[in-house]
Amino acid sequence: MFFVALAWLELNAPLLRAQMTGAPTAGYKLEPGITSSTMPRPLREIGFDQNLDQYVPLDVPFRDESGRTVRLADYFGSRPVVLVFAYYDCPMLCTQVINGLSTALNLLSLAPGKDFEIVTVSFNPRDTPATASAKKAVYLERYTRDGAARAWHFLSGDEPSIDRLTKAAGFRYVWDAETKQFAHPTGVIVLTADGRLSRYLFGIEYGPRDLRYALVEASAGSVGNAADTLLLYCYHYDPMTGRYGFVVMRAVRIAGAATVLALVSFIIVMVRKEKRAASLS
Template sequence: MQPRLSHLLVFGGLVLGSALCVTAQPLDDSVADGIGIEQKLDAQVPLELSFRDETGNMVRLDQLVNDRPVILALAYYECPMLCTQVLNGLLRGLRVVDFDIGQDFDVLTVSIDPGETSALAAGKKREYVGGYGRDGAGSGWHFLTGDQASIDALAESVGFKYEYDAETDNYIHASGIMVLTPEGRIARYLYGIEYSPKDLRLSLVEAAQHKIGNPVDELLL
């Protein structure tokens, strides 16, 4: 029998790797240069930041990131393509992992669009917690929205670089997720839109033990 984690938290703000969100127009070089993920392993996420949860209540990150590892996903809920692919890939991987959201780890998904509402976040939570299908997951998978200052501070702390494209009214970003230690330090980056259960499990185990992983190459999709 495999030992379970004693403490884990998945911080669902999507740390999207190097596949760019599709837009109708080719990207200007200056825009493309500002998109991606700069790995900041062992950096501390600012847990004093406040966001609004899916119920509309204001919460500080230190209320959600404390005694378990975290998978962080930065996304936005009305993304036409890439965010959904990242979240779906994360869901598929987590459904196979033998640790439970809300018990062994937690997930935080954080919108990078300051105009999105708690109602949108609540809809996404129903969709993904329902798809996960395990008791107690609702207490551990949170979908957050926030103001521009809080979003920028969180994105900067984890190296998540994105741009807003006014012409298409979309955010251009990369694809991936990050795993945090219980105290909110960045332990590992996982790139792409599919995450193997083996990689997810190992990342959570190591983060629970406060281990910081090595830099990884970005996977271009």
């Protein structure tokens, strides 16, 4: 029965993944006739370059929401960091990205400030501590967990600082003069405590499971529990989708090991019972 269930999960994994994360199912296609050459130029230039296992420059200076000069290193050192790129007067996508993140964060049992930090960096050099502070106030009304105010940081900076960080993180965006807006990709990045790019989660909705696994992996097991470590053996991060997928064969191995262990335990118990019965007779 267990193996039948595993087979069903594997066959329906794309549908389940779409329901949990908002990602399109396998086989999703653009409208007929749309090619990369007909796509608006700004959209052809944006995206994420996954610089996995590379380090971001922690010496980059920014200003926090109170106007204090900080360096990125101030938020690293002891726990994983969720990094979000967003500009604070963005009319649509940035808001949806942060909305999706705050929704996922509210469903996590992990504690902000204890298990992870959140750093939102504006890629608009015209943003100021005032706009950062206003944006932070909005999201602290959505994310009300203890420690959120101390653990979620909204930064602004000048163009050289923004360029250094976005290039290191592989975040490609452009200014669209026609719409007078930035064109940019959507997603969040999870980094290790020492500033290494660990996982990219794409889109505007993030499954709490994906975010939790990304934080557990970025912490090298110091965040989460033994169950997370076991489940991560059965789930694998796919850089193409920015999601964690179920790996059937790994689950089968665990099930097989558990079956063998149960069988050995049963044999030991029965042998001991027989010896006890023999000694009494």
